[in-house]
Amino acid sequence: MYLRELRLRDLRCFREAEMRFSYPPEGNFTLLLGNNGAGKTTVLKAAAMAVLAPLMAGSSGFVPFLLVRSGCEEAKVEGEFADSSSFSVGIFRAGEGERLGPLRGLDWEQDRLKTLYGERGAEDFVVGYGATRRVQDGEFSGHSLRKRRHLRYQRVAGLFEPYVELMPLELWFASSPRREEVVELMNRLLPEELRFDGEFVYRGLRLPFEALSDGYRAYVAWVSDLLYHLAQAADGRMEELAGLVLVDELDLHLHPEWQRKIVGTLQRGLPRLQFIVTSHSPLIAGSLESRFVRVMKVGEDGTAMAVEPDRQMFGMDAQQVLVSPLFGLDSTRAAGAQEELKTLAREATAENPEKVLELMRRLSGRLSER
Numbered sequence: 038m039y040l041r042e043l044r045l046r047d048l049r050c051f052r053e054a055e056m057r058f059s060y061p062p063e064g065n066f067t068l069l070l071g072n073n074g075a076g077k078t079t080v081l082k083a084a085a086m087a088v089l090a091p092l093m094a095g096s097s098g099f100v101p102f103l104l105v106r107s108g109c110e111e112a113k114v115e116g117e118f119a120d121s122s123s124f125s126v127g128i129f130r131a132g133e134g135e136r137l138g139p140l141r142g143l144d145w146e147q148d149r150l151k152t153l154y155g156e157r158g159a160e161d162f163v164v165g166y167g168a169t170r171r172v173q174d175g176e177f178s179g180h181s182l183r184k185r186r187h188l189r190y191q192r193v194a195g196l197f198e199p200y201v202e203l204m205p206l207e208l209w210f211a212s213s214p215r216r217e218e219v220v221e222l223m224n225r226l227l228p229e230e231l232r233f234d235g236e237f238v239y240r241g242l243r244l245p246f247e248a249l250s251d252g253y254r255a256y257v258a259w260v261s262d263l264l265y266h267l268a269q270a271a272d273g274r275m276e277e278l279a280g281l282v283l284v285d286e287l288d289l290h291l292h293p294e295w296q297r298k299i300v301g302t303l304q305r306g307l308p309r310l311q312f313i314v315t316s317h318s319p320l321i322a323g324s325l326e327s328r329f330v331r332v333m334k335v336g337e338d339g340t341a342m343a344v345e346p347d348r349q350m351f352g353m354d355a356q357q358v359l360v361s362p363l364f365g366l367d368s369t370r371a372a373g374a375q376e377e378l379k380t381l382a383r384e385a386t387a388e389n390p391e392k393v394l395e396l397m398r399r400l401s402g403r404l405s406e407r
Contacts (some may be wrong), residue, residue: 038161039311040281042374043083046113047106048128050076052340059329060119060311061279067302068287068325069300069315069343071333076291076341077315078196079166081283084313085193087116087164088281090126091145092153094137098186099197101135104128113140124149153189160270162280164263165193168289171200172251172258193268196283206246206261210235215268218275222267225306226260228295255290277307288318296320319358326351346399 039060040369043052054076058067069077074185082104086093105112105128112128127140139145152160186194188315195201210219216235223233232238237246239253246254263282268273288296297320303312316322322330327346335341 038088038163038280040084040087040116040313041119043080043087044113044115044117045079045083047109048083048104048114049079050074050335050339051107051339052106052338054342056080056331056343058311058313061309064329065304065308066325066329067311067312067313068300068322068330069313069333070131070317070322070330071341072335075333075335076343077333078168078285079341080343081285081313081315082196083114083197084116084281084283085163085165086114086126086128087124088161089153089189089193090114090124090137092151092187092189094126097190098192099137099195101128101137102197103129103135105135114311122331144346157188157269158279159270159280161189162266162270162278163189163193163283164266164280165196165283166259166262166285167195167197167199167201168286169199169201170195170259171202172206172255186212188269193283196285203258203262204265205258206265208266209268210261211269215275219264219268221262222264222275222306226302227257228298233258252290252292252295256295259284276307277309280311282307282310282312284312287314287316288321291318292321294390297324300324319353319356323350323358 040056040058041060041303042057044055048052059065069080071077072301089097110130113125114128115123115125117123125140127138129136129138152158161312210216213219218232220235227233230240231249237244237249237257249257264275267278270280271278287299296318300321301324303310327349330346330350331343332346333341333343
């Protein structure tokens, strides 16, 4: 199950928009770029609803909130899939709240409802992670997991609810019949300096999960949660399961060195999964060809839209990406420093050699004449 296209109407910042996504085998990554408020997270929520709306409209535990565009009475999400099937959902104002339901004049197919309510099936596999995904700290409370949620909604709840806890590896790995598969996949997805053989080994030193750095813990917690859901849903080998993975702020807590590599690592490690992700990282943006990127822009009337970049980004360094139209910065220097450099440049003349030397030192990053 791959999402080929989304069409949105009156959904939060979108008056009317449509966007296409990459999916296997042509490429399994689509990156959404844009300023805060441009609609990146809304697209991820819409993608989840395009797959799971009949389930989410029932007793899954989902409560729609502020999805309908201000001043409108209903919103619409239409998803078209790689097998040429399509699905539509309406979000309607209901008093002070909102509700999901079929668009007027349409019904949801009973066969689709039966499939979605089967928690363990491989069909319609979708998992989503919000920007506030929570790494367990100390003893796992399981509070968010104990809420009354259907498993299929639990997999995307982090997109709609803050601070949803991820499933800790320690709670499921030891009893999983797929331990060998999990170890193999985990090591495909980890940085080279960190290995897993049932325990974590960092540069030859065995460490408990709690002793890993915050960045490693955040990444490992996300990957292990994804592997947990793959292990639950897959009929055959986990890596062969086709499905959709939605990730808000893929670069969350990641060191720049790993930001450069994470897209390629995920593409190679889980080639059957379709990833739609958001990021503010120029390093991630520079690791993808432009055909796999959508730039979210806000028009003069305040409505958002998604466009494909008109220039190639792959291979650009971070500064080139940041000063390109993709990010629109006029400089990557701190605002105050930029103004000081402009002043120095005006004052650096043949009659003022000290200013010339100072400008050269500042541009080279030297703090003194040493």
